Amino acid sequence: QKEVEQNSGPLSVPEGAIASLNCTYSDRGSQSFFWYRQYSGKSPELIMSIYSNGDKEDGRFTAQLNKASQYVSLLIRDSQPSDSATYLCAVYNAGNNRKLIWGLGTSLAVNP
Amino acid sequence: DAGITQSPRHKVTETGTPVTLRCHQTENHRYMYWYRQDPGHGLRLIHYSYGVKDTDKGEVSDGYSVSRSKTEDFLLTLESATSSQTSVYFCAISESTGGDQPQHFGDGTRLSIL
Numbered sequence: 001q002k003e004v005e006q007n008s009g010p011l012s013v014p015e016g017a018i019a020s021l022n023c024t025y026s027d028r029g030s031q032s033f034f035w036y037r038q039y040s041g042k043s044p045e046l047i048m049s050i051y052s053n054g055d056k057e058d059g060r061f062t063a064q065l066n067k068a069s070q071y072v073s074l075l076i077r078d079s080q081p082s083d084s085a086t087y088l089c090a091v092y093n094a095g096n097n098r099k100l101i102w103g104l105g106t107s108l109a110v111n112p
Numbered sequence: 113d114a115g116i117t118q119s120p121r122h123k124v125t126e127t128g129t130p131v132t133l134r135c136h137q138t139e140n141h142r143y144m145y146w147y148r149q150d151p152g153h154g155l156r157l158i159h160y161s162y163g164v165k166d167t168d169k170g171e172v173s174d175g176y177s178v179s180r181s182k183t184e185d186f187l188l189t190l191e192s193a194t195s196s197q198t199s200v201y202f203c204a205i206s207e208s209t210g211g212d213q214p215q216h217f218g219d220g221t222r223l224s225i226l
Binding site: 032034042043044045046049088090099100102103104105 | 152153154155156157160170202214215216217218219220
């Protein structure tokens, strides 16, 4: 059973701090990695995609991928109360019938 | 934002009745997906489509059927709704199967089966 694991949280950080969200995956052949943000009662919204080892930055968000250790992380700098949401990690492997494997998500609370 | 419309947005119905949910896209994407999301289970794939009239099962397809007669429309049908199918249903689309193109989601349908 291919899996994607995330700490369910809640992860609580003060406003202005760095929030670090982690995701591990079991299938070593996974190729593409996605972070989605989901506000309560809303649909998932893509915030980052990463395909190769290293860091990818987009504004206050940085995704980090380490395929050797089979983890992908999301850093949110200068966290704002509006970042309070559940963050979903999704992993793609072409050999897995071309379907995304989803983590259960990490709940983030940014406290003013 | 991706042009994805789900209808209805909310529905309450009774056990044993048929229910059809509609997903309409204006992006001309080839791939469309139906998920359900439940506490403790996350997003689970019900069915997906890789083209007109081309569909396949996901991990929780029992009790559901789908149809895609046009690129822009993907229908999900519960033939005889059960209380276990009470959930939030999301439609998603992508240009490819996700290798280099992520999925984008509609706003969801909240379905309650009484």
